[in-house]
Amino acid sequence: MQVAQRHKHILHFIPEAPKSISAKALRVKxxxxxxxxxxxxxxRDLNELYDTESNMIKEKVGQGLFWSFEPGTKTSQLMTPSLALAFNxxxxxxxxxxxxxxxxxLQGQFNQAQRALTDPKLALWQxxxxxAPPGFQLHKAxxxxxxxxxxxxxxxxxxxxxxxxxNRPKNFVHHAAKERLINPxxxxxxxxxxxxxxxxPENQERAFVVHRMSSAERSYNEVVFPTDFNLQAFMKKGGGVFPTxxxxDLELKVDRNRGHHLLETPLCPNQTVSEFDEQYFIIKANLPVxxxxxxxxxSMADFTEVIAPQSVKKKVIEHLKDAMSMYHL
Structure with a gap:
């Protein structure tokens, strides 16, 4: 029998950890x-395979050696460098x-991918x-x-x-945590x-912030889930926390020097730009409010003016007045 065919048969009989097999037991199979x-x-074949199969485990128990694969990796023994790069x-x-x-x-595959990335050019790619984050961001709760x-x-x-x-505090009042039964x-x-x-239980769908939960345990009550629920549709409606x-139709007057990046990275695919004067240009874009x-x-208020719609302009002016009052201006 050819060596490659023999190795294929041997690999077939090696289990995934935590199970393992000795050479004697493997020989019988x-x-x-x-x-x-x-x-x-x-x-000899087992030692050769151990040198080439990055997800193979050799463990000494007593006087004997036992063989296995890392959990979850046996079905993907042949990991090419390109696949390893994708996993990494x-x-x-x-x-x-x-x-x-x-x-x-998948942890076994992730570990295997780290070891299997032998192509120096692909390894260098990582x-x-x-x-880089797009701007100032808060740390994860x-x-x-x-x-x-x-x-x-x-x-x-x-x-x-x-x-x-x-719940989130309202008007400086911290509410006590409550026990709730919910259907995720x-x-x-x-x-x-x-x-x-x-x-x-109020027959509503709502969003719960996970870091505000102090405990969660499975309940074995009978559950009836809404058959017409769609997660994407819920998010589009806002759900109280997501964009709607x-x-x-937003219209902005933007300073040319400080707002030049808006010409390179548009607010939306159908953004239009027109001249205003030597110092400013006008941007029009259809955006979610x-x-x-x-x-x-x-964040752009010191070099951008909202021209339309009036509802957005009014809101920005209110925020600016609130900001000035914080500095007693």
């Missing part, structure tokens, strides 16, 4: 399926989007690519990992949750904040 092989040849970059930039349970299952794991599993299993939740519908990550979208589908738009306009 091999002979039942693929024919005779000496223990000496099998041990996913782990760095997007791993937080996966449920914790899935992350644990050190040549970086991401502290979230209890056990609570997040419970939420993720409840969403997957479509199970009810019992949470202890504190989805998880939304917005910037550095995690939101659990859930159906409440309400758009305005929400808190982010008002915050952005305030």
């Amino acid at each position: 091999y002979q039942e399926d693929a024919g005779d092989i000496t223990l000496r040849m099998l041990q 970059m996913f782990a760095e930039y997007a791993q937080h989007l996966l449920p914790s349970s899935v992350n644990k299952q 050190s040549k690519i970086a991401t 502290e979230i209890d990992e056990a609570i997040l794991n419970t939420i993720e599993q409840a969403i997957i299993d479509q199970a009810q949750l019992k949470i202890v939740y504190r 519908l989805g998880l939304v990550i917005r910037g550095n904040v995690y939101y659990l979208i859930a159906h409440t 589908d309400e758009y305005v 929400n808190h982010e738009l008002h915050w952005w306009l305030m």
